[in-house]
Amino acid sequence: xxxxxxxxxxxxxxxxxxxxxxxxxxxxxxxxxxxxxxxxxxxxxxxxxxxxxxxxxxxxxxxxxxxxxxxxxxxxxxxxxxxxxxxxxxxxxxxxxxxxxxxxxxxxxxxxxxxxxxxxxxxxxxxxxxxxxxxxxxxxxxxxxxxxxxxxxxxxxxxxxxxxxxxxxxxxxxxxxxxxxxxxxxxxxxxxxxxxxxxxxxxxxxxxxxxxxxxxxxxxxxxxxxxxxxxxxxxxxx
Numbered sequence: 001x002x003x004x005x006x007x008x009x010x011x012x013x014x015x016x017x018x019x020x021x022x023x024x025x026x027x028x029x030x031x032x033x034x035x036x037x038x039x040x041x042x043x044x045x046x047x048x049x050x051x052x053x054x055x056x057x058x059x060x061x062x063x064x065x066x067x068x069x070x071x072x073x074x075x076x077x078x079x080x081x082x083x084x085x086x087x088x089x090x091x092x093x094x095x096x097x098x099x100x101x102x103x104x105x106x107x108x109x110x111x112x113x114x115x116x117x118x119x120x121x122x123x124x125x126x127x128x129x130x131x132x133x134x135x136x137x138x139x140x141x142x143x144x145x146x147x148x149x150x151x152x153x154x155x156x157x158x159x160x161x162x163x164x165x166x167x168x169x170x171x172x173x174x175x176x177x178x179x180x181x182x183x184x185x186x187x188x189x190x191x192x193x194x195x196x197x198x199x200x201x202x203x204x205x206x207x208x209x210x211x212x213x214x215x216x217x218x219x220x221x222x223x224x225x226x227x228x229x230x231x232x233x234x235x236x237x238x
Contacts, residue, residue, distance in 0.1 A: 006070055007031045008174050008206040009055060014064035016050050023062070025050045030224070034173070037197065037207045039217045042226030048210050051226070052176050055208065056089050057081035069173055087117035090167030090205070094179040096159045098151045098166075105147055108132035108165045118170025128169070135165035139195050156183045157192075164196060171203035178210050186215065193219050 009032035017023040025047030032038055042048050053059040054066060057073045058081075066073055069088055073081055085091075090111065098107050109128045112118045122128045133143045139161040146154065151162060160180055167175055177196070181189040193209070193216060200207045209220065217223045 005034045007067075008034050008036070009066075009068055009208075011066045012064055014054070014066055015062050016047070016054060016059060017062055025054070025226075027051070027064075027226070032174075032206050032208065034206055035201070035204050036222065037200065037220050038209065039220035039223040040208055040210045040226070041212070041214065041217065041223065043228045045228040046226035048226055049178065052091075052178055052208065052210060055174065056091055056176060057085050086111075086115040088173050090169075090172040090175040092160075092164050092167045092175070092177040092180045094182060096163040096180075098159055098162060100150060100152045102151070103147055104136065104141075104143065104149070104151060104154075104162055105129055105132045107151055107162055108136060108169055111166050111169045115170060118172070121170050131169055132165060135168055135199065136162065138199060139165055140191075157188055160184070160192065161195075164192075164199075168199050168203060168205070171205060173205060175200055175205045175207045177207065179212065180209075181211060181213065181216070186213070189213060189216060190219065 009030060011027060011030045014025065014027045015023050016025045024045075040048055040051070050059065054061060055068060057068070057076070060074045068084075071084060073084070076084060099110065102110065109125075109132045112122060112128050119128070122131050136143050141158060141161050146158065151159060154162065160183075164180065181192055184192065196207070197219075
């Protein structure tokens with residue numbers, strides 16, 4: 001009998017809220033398998049961004065249990081959670097968060113600079129640069145034409161692909177995408193998601209993808225809709 005891989009994410013009775021405030025997230029159960037692709041949706045105040053930040057170890061639960069790759073993140077100090085995230089989680093931010101004074105390839109390989117695990121998977125700096133160029137090309141960019149341009153001079157769609165390549169480099173087990181297609185038209189959104197699917201499948205990464213565009217849900221084998229707990233919460237952005 002083949003050995004079943006443990007889930008990448010396993011949570012039970014998970015709750016989060018700021019001290020003295022109502023809960024922003026109340027989720028009874030969620031399992032995400034290795035390589036699984038999950039579409040996450042819900043109205044403002046439903047806790048989507050909160051859940052992503054919990055999965056990445058940026059926040060810790062108020063109650064319940066959350067394990068990522070078998071690790072209970074609440075048992076780690078902040079610095080250890082940062083190291084865990086660097087090694088195992090690729091995060092595509094809504095605003096991309098590219099470093100303006102670094103070139104395209106340097107922005108992509110930045111994910112390796114803070115992660116011994118990603119460096120070990122790829123090899124030396126030359127191997128990291130080769131993988132960065134492969135990823136950017138696979139996501140639809142002409143590396144040779146764009147690498148000498150400042151990343152701030154790239155279009156929104158181009159910056160989006162650079163940010164995705166940075167999250168994917170070194171094959172993290174979990175890739176989190178927080179509204180990465182919000183600035184694109186419908187055709188470009190679907191095309192980007194298909195390219196992203198190909199790369200997470202190649203890496204064997206699980207993908208959690210947040211979007212306000214319900215049309216994208218049809219591209220995913222599994223969707224989760226979070227109900228709004230506290231629409232008036234000023235601290236919850238999405």
